[in-house]
Amino acid sequence: MPAKRQPGRPRRSADASAETTRDRLMDAAIDLFARYGYDPVTTGAVAKAAGLTQPMVHYHFGSKSNLWKAAVDRMMRRRGQMFRNTARDLAGLDPVDKLKLLIRRLIEANASNPDYVRIAIHEGMVRSPRLKWLARTYIAPGFEVFDQAVREAIAAGAIPDMPVHDVTNAITSAASLTLSLGGLIDELYAIDMTDPERITSFSDSVVRILFDGLLARPAAVGKTAARRGTKNN
Template sequence: MTSKTIGAKSPAKQQEESAPTGRTRQRRPQEVRERVITAALHAFATVGFEGASTRSIAADAQVSHSLLIYHFQTKDDLWKAVVVNLAERFAISRVDEVVASGGASARDRLKRAIRKIVTMSAQYPELHRLMTIEAHQPSKRLTWMCENLIGEQFEFMRDLISEAQREGAVRRADPERLRFSIIGMAAVPFSVSAEYQYLTKRNPFSKIEIEQTIDLINALIFVD
């Protein structure tokens, strides 16, 4: 992965430039990072890594370019921070709701996992958009994601599906293909929300649509 340092100013200068016009209040570092990560996620999910500009991201985040560089020295660093932030949100959901579920059956744990994947996809539709851009061809960024983040989630879902199949709860099909099918059904209505709403006249982000998406996946994956 190529990485070119953009150049940086002193921390004192960063704080000076980060203050809004006409105000003396300085933004806290965590606030700056969150604003930049949010803006960067939108950029990377919309125009991809190559099309995204750190200057436009800084403008969208309402921080100075030099302050963005102080927190993320390269665009590669910023991209990784965005992906890690998303992965941590999904991992927290998985651990809290699925893994730490005691003696629950694989069927019940998989149903909870599906619900979380759908609700998180609705909350962060940019994730699937970003993944679609990155995953359509080999790249160092894709390799990094698979080795550091996606691989563990992929194995977790595959093994959980296999366990549920052994219980007789899930249709007999390749667990890896089923994992991709679940991700696609869970994410596509939200990642192509404009098309979905235009054709169906329904808002995919509405509570009833989210529940119906979950119900559809369950009906196709599980054995009655």
């Protein structure tokens, strides 16, 4: 006779099925919240996008707000995996190289999943309990890493003494917004911001602009003019 399942112990297949259902709902929720923001999205729309019925949302999450929090929490844990070696890689670097590495990692993470930035933009426009939770739980710790690197660079005399929050905001904005506006960039310049080579090029440009500036240096201008003169001769 087949062994009897112990009372109260769920079947593994049932657990796996429930987890798959939750994942499908959270994936659909992130996509919709990133596109439209929180308020316009309904649990019915999430269920439909996931290929499920609305009662499944309430069964697994209880409410739209709980679904939003669970989905964002899952997204941010996945995002965190991209930074898991950052502390090790920063060790021993000078303040400027630390900032450059952090910028490149941030661009890589935003390129990998721009939905985080899109959700942060939607939530950041209006103060709400969701924004407070998102900022305190995930965004503030990340910004503090940049803040500390900026403080170190200022203390070392590597960058001018400016308000730390201004520098961090300028850096994070430069490393984030373009990657959340892929459709617009493609429309304007016919550039695919999901292309790995384009992402690397964008990282190089952001780092160069932030640390070297846009103005050509006199020596570089002279060399360029000399090269042009040689070609003309």
